[in-house]
Amino acid sequence: MNPTPAILPVATGRVTGAAFWQALRRYPLLGWTSVAASTAASVAAVAVPILLGRLVDLVVAGDTVRSLLLTSVWILVAALGAAVLTGTANWLVSEWGMRACADLREEVLDHALRMDSARLESAGSGDIASRVTEDVEKVTDSVRLAAGVFTALVTVVITFAGFATLDWRIAAAFLIVFPVHVMSLRRFVPRAKRLYAAEREAAAVRTQSLLNTFTGARTVHAYGMEDRQSRRVEQTSRAAVVARLRAVRGFLWFANMMNYAEAIGLTAVLLTGFLLVRAGDSTVGDVTAAALLFHRLFGPLGMLLISFNDVQSAGAALARLVGITGLDVPAASAVAPATSRRPTGITVTSVSHRYPGGPTVVHDASLEIAAGESVAIVGESGAGKTTLAAILGGVLSAAEGEVWLGDRPIGELPPDELRRAVGVVTQEVHVFAGTLADDLRLAAPHASDEELRAALTLVGAHEWVTALPDGLATRVGDGEHPVSPGQAQQLALARIALLDPPIVVLDEASAEAGSAGARQLEQASTALIRGRTAVVVAHRLTQAHTCDRVAVMSHGRIVELGSPEELVAAGGRYAELWSAWRR
Numbered sequence: 001m002n003p004t005p006a007i008l009p010v011a012t013g014r015v016t017g018a019a020f021w022q023a024l025r026r027y028p029l030l031g032w033t034s035v036a037a038s039t040a041a042s043v044a045a046v047a048v049p050i051l052l053g054r055l056v057d058l059v060v061a062g063d064t065v066r067s068l069l070l071t072s073v074w075i076l077v078a079a080l081g082a083a084v085l086t087g088t089a090n091w092l093v094s095e096w097g098m099r100a101c102a103d104l105r106e107e108v109l110d111h112a113l114r115m116d117s118a119r120l121e122s123a124g125s126g127d128i129a130s131r132v133t134e135d136v137e138k139v140t141d142s143v144r145l146a147a148g149v150f151t152a153l154v155t156v157v158i159t160f161a162g163f164a165t166l167d168w169r170i171a172a173a174f175l176i177v178f179p180v181h182v183m184s185l186r187r188f189v190p191r192a193k194r195l196y197a198a199e200r201e202a203a204a205v206r207t208q209s210l211l212n213t214f215t216g217a218r219t220v221h222a223y224g225m226e227d228r229q230s231r232r233v234e235q236t237s238r239a240a241v242v243a244r245l246r247a248v249r250g251f252l253w254f255a256n257m258m259n260y261a262e263a264i265g266l267t268a269v270l271l272t273g274f275l276l277v278r279a280g281d282s283t284v285g286d287v288t289a290a291a292l293l294f295h296r297l298f299g300p301l302g303m304l305l306i307s308f309n310d311v312q313s314a315g316a317a318l319a320r321l322v323g324i325t326g327l328d329v330p331a332a333s334a335v336a337p338a339t340s341r342r343p344t345g346i347t348v349t350s351v352s353h354r355y356p357g358g359p360t361v362v363h364d365a366s367l368e369i370a371a372g373e374s375v376a377i378v379g380e381s382g383a384g385k386t387t388l389a390a391i392l393g394g395v396l397s398a399a400e401g402e403v404w405l406g407d408r409p410i411g412e413l414p415p416d417e418l419r420r421a422v423g424v425v426t427q428e429v430h431v432f433a434g435t436l437a438d439d440l441r442l443a444a445p446h447a448s449d450e451e452l453r454a455a456l457t458l459v460g461a462h463e464w465v466t467a468l469p470d471g472l473a474t475r476v477g478d479g480e481h482p483v484s485p486g487q488a489q490q491l492a493l494a495r496i497a498l499l500d501p502p503i504v505v506l507d508e509a510s511a512e513a514g515s516a517g518a519r520q521l522e523q524a525s526t527a528l529i530r531g532r533t534a535v536v537v538a539h540r541l542t543q544a545h546t547c548d549r550v551a552v553m554s555h556g557r558i559v560e561l562g563s564p565e566e567l568v569a570a571g572g573r574y575a576e577l578w579s580a581w582r583r
């Protein structure tokens with residue numbers, strides 16, 4: 001039923017790394033203190049096995065009790081210091097990563113909200129939903145891991161420096177583990193990258209299919225498609241499970257290889273140490289210290305290698321987030337909406353439109369709307385009225401042709417200027433959670449209560465709002481005071497009145513309201529378009545009849561255009577519709 005959605009872009013490894021680094025660099029103080037604390041913690045931790053080695057040599061040499069005690073005290077100090085510093089370092093590194101992640105999350109959300117609606121529609125909301133939820137969660141969860149990886153990296157480097165204080169031959173023996181690690185990593189890394197990307201993509205498709213099922217629940221019930229739809233969800237879920245299992249299997253192979261490498265490494269260190277001590281070239285203390293250091297290295301080295309798995313998976317999620325922040329979206333504007341408006345006309349030249357993968361639904365539409373003129377669009381269902389209105393309102397970009405608002409092409413207007421120039425009410429009106437006043441102030445944040453009341457009066461909503469328990473302070477939206485579809489549309493119209501744009505495009509679903517409600521909405525629209533350039537998708541012909549001109553659409557074309565009186569006199573399609581309506 002649904003084609004596989006076009007997935008939004010995913011950033012390359014280099015771009016992802018650069019973006020993450022950029023985010024980290026915003027907190028230099030945290031960054032430097034994290035590095036300093038991790039280094040100090042590792043130095044203290046590495047000192048413990050080296051001092052233990054010394055202690056062994058002192059015992060073997062039969063040294064004084066005093067020097068044994070002194071060394072033991074140093075071991076205790078180093079161990080305690082390592083514990084405190086490791087805790088501090090972990091906290092600092094987590095804080096650093098968390099802040100970078102929070103910035104990234106805000107950026108992703110900001111981009112997602114300002115993304116071109118046509119692009120969002122063609123990608124499917126499931127992809128963006130899984131990015132701003134599952135992927136963000138994955139990356140945030142990985143911060144603790146990243147903190148561990150960071151401290152492990154520092155520990156590995158410092159431990160190597162610790163090896164340098166011992167016999168170089170024992171250190172060299174230890175190097176035998178590296179070819180094994182390199183070989184397994186070289187095999188695992190490219191596979192893991194593919195496997196984790198596939199896993200995340202399968203999860204996105206599953207989210208999309210679930211969303212489609214829920215949002216289209218009514219259609220699913222109406223056509224009895226429950227079985228078909230649940231099979232589809234089952235298929236996508238199964239694909240997600242298979243992708244996950246493949247990733248887990250790949251990792252298990254890698255974990256096995258790591259165990260082999262460790263066994264080989266420890267054997268080599270002990271064997272070399274044994275031979276050196278027997279030949280009198282090294283001390284038992286040095287070998288003890290080397291074996292303990294090697295053992296100490298197991299933890300961080302293993303952590304680095306094991307978390308390669310999670311780092312890859314978090315990297316795939318991060319690349320999907322950076323893919324969004326890399327998209328070109330219109331910049332946010334700090335300019336407050338202008339309150340004055342000047343009359344603006346609309347010029348439509350040869351506009352055609354098709355939705356992705358579909359046929360042309362608007363053909364070669366041309367129309368000149370004078371400043372202050374109102375034009376109604378009428379026509380049968382599916383004629384292309386909503387599509388044309390959305391193009392004139394700047395909600396959709398026409399595939400072909402041009403739309404000018406006054407003396408500027410619509411595509412050249414920055415989003416905030418566009419929203420100030422054209423007020424659009426679509427069939428999908430939404431009441432946002434909060435108070436009624438908050439809902440109205442979305443359009444004009446600085447409007448006074450008086451201005452809110454004036455807007456409500458204009459659209460005929462003042463009476464029912466005043467009758468509410470808390471008036472303008474009544475909480476509406478999810479689970480709060482219910483607002484009927486007709487009232488929601490009145491609120492949408494009131495928001496436009498507050499925005500006070502020179503042009504309005506109204507495509508209301510007046511069919512949803514009862515006939516008394518529909519009349520009320522019609523009056524609200526008429527009041528709103530007075531003194532503005534207006535395009536009204538008229539679902540009731542009485543509404544069209546109050547406009548200066550009417551454009552009749554059929555199969556995507558404007559087939560008649562003129563004043564209602566002219567069209568009635570011409571005896572064409574509008575005349576037919578009008579006489580049928582009056583009967």
Ligand SMILES: Nc1ncnc2c1ncn2[C@@H]1O[C@H](COP(=O)(O)OP(=O)(O)OP(=O)(O)O)[C@@H](O)[C@H]1O
Nearest residue numbers: 355356358361379380381382383384385386387388
């Ligand atoms: N988002 C979309 N994706 C694909 N096709 C679409 C989309 N929106 C509308 N269409 C198709 O474009 C054509 C014109 O639809 P449009 O909604 O513009 O017509 P309309 O005249 O406003 O119809 P109605 O009065 O029923 O709302 C229809 O065939 C419709 O199925």
